[in-house]
Amino acid sequence: MNSPFPSESPLIGIGFRVPIAKWTLANLHRFDVLEITVDHYIKGGEYVRRAIRNLVDRVPLVLHGVGLSIGTDAPLDEAYLDAVAEAVDDLKVPSYSEHLAWTKVPGIDLANLLPVPKTRAAADMLIPKIERIQARLPVPFSIENISYVFDFPDAEMSDAEFFNLLFRETGVEMLLDVENLFVNASNHAVDPLAFLEQLPEGVVTGVHAAGGPLVRRPYLDVPFHADNHSHPVPQQALDLLEYALDRQRPRTVILERDNDYEQGEELLADVTRIRRQAARAASSTEGSVTDVPAY
Numbered sequence: 535m536n537s538p539f540p541s542e543s544p545l546i547g548i549g550f551r552v553p554i555a556k557w558t559l560a561n562l563h564r565f566d567v568l569e570i571t572v573d574h575y576i577k578g579g580e581y582v583r584r585a586i587r588n589l590v591d592r593v594p595l596v597l598h599g600v601g602l603s604i605g606t607d608a609p610l611d612e613a614y615l616d617a618v619a620e621a622v623d624d625l626k627v628p629s630y631s632e633h634l635a636w637t638k639v640p641g642i643d644l645a646n647l648l649p650v651p652k653t654r655a656a657a658d659m660l661i662p663k664i665e666r667i668q669a670r671l672p673v674p675f676s677i678e679n680i681s682y683v684f685d686f687p688d689a690e691m692s693d694a695e696f697f698n699l700l701f702r703e704t705g706v707e708m709l710l711d712v713e714n715l716f717v718n719a720s721n722h723a724v725d726p727l728a729f730l731e732q733l734p735e736g737v738v739t740g741v742h743a744a745g746g747p748l749v750r751r752p753y754l755d756v757p758f759h760a761d762n763h764s765h766p767v768p769q770q771a772l773d774l775l776e777y778a779l780d781r782q783r784p785r786t787v788i789l790e791r792d793n794d795y796e797q798g799e800e801l802l803a804d805v806t807r808i809r810r811q812a813a814r815a816a817s818s819t820e821g822s823v824t825d826v827p828a829y
């Protein structure tokens with residue numbers, strides 16, 4: 535199959551993190567785009583806010599969040615949404631993304647991305663919230679697939695069917711995390727190619743890539759892929775990126791790194807690997823990946 539988007543390449547960059555702000559500025563010419571975590575902007579204090587604001591007009595920015603907890607069965611936090619809207623305005627970003635997850639129960643922040651049950655009832659809870667976010671913000675909203683340690687047993691739909699229901703009923707876009715897809719494929723025997731093939735063409739407007747360790751413990755029957763953003767992006771995740779680019783045209787591909795920041799060369803090498811893989815997808819006349827490994 536020929537790619538419907540053969541000539542357009544995504545902007546490639548990294549998530550901006552204050553501990554490596556100086557290093558990021560010194561290497562700014564290597565990135566087409568930076569992703570700002572809105573929670574850093576909202577809660578980071580004036581020093582952090584100024585460091586982030588200083589990036590405006592120097593490099594394209596996109597906005598990503600971790601604190602909305604859209605999957606919590608409670609009303610949206612309108613004050614948080616107001617703060618996101620302020621950040622969208624301050625930072626002149628063209629998009630905002632969040633995880634399809636819950637991180638809180640009323641009064642308690644669980645500090646973990648937890649999966650939403652894939653049921654019609656959960657969709658009915660999510661859809662008005664997505665519509666409210668879309669109405670409140672002047673930029674497109676996208677939802678990200680998370681990696682999950684457990685899944686609810688009463689699913690009425692597959693991952694792709696659940697996302698597709700939300701896409702269909704709200705027009706929300708997708709932030710595709712290829713590392714999360716790889717990790718879930720490995721940990722839960724989900725077919726990542728089937729997931730990608732079921733997504734509507736063009737729904738993916740952003741991509742995340744990251745890496746984590748393979749955890750071996752005596753109490754685990756099989757090793758477990760942890761998604762802690764501390765390692766180089768696994769080649770399997772990059773292969774999934776290339777596969778996805780056959781039918782999707784993301785505007786950005788962002789490398790996420792949240793640990794082991796001292797490995798600056800590793801970050802730059804990953805950015806180069808992402809560029810190479812995206813270029814390979816763009817130049818592929820067949821538009822198909824022949825060496826995606828088994829999971």
Ligand SMILES: [Fe+2]
Pocket residue numbers: 678711742743790
């Ligand atoms: Fe991500």
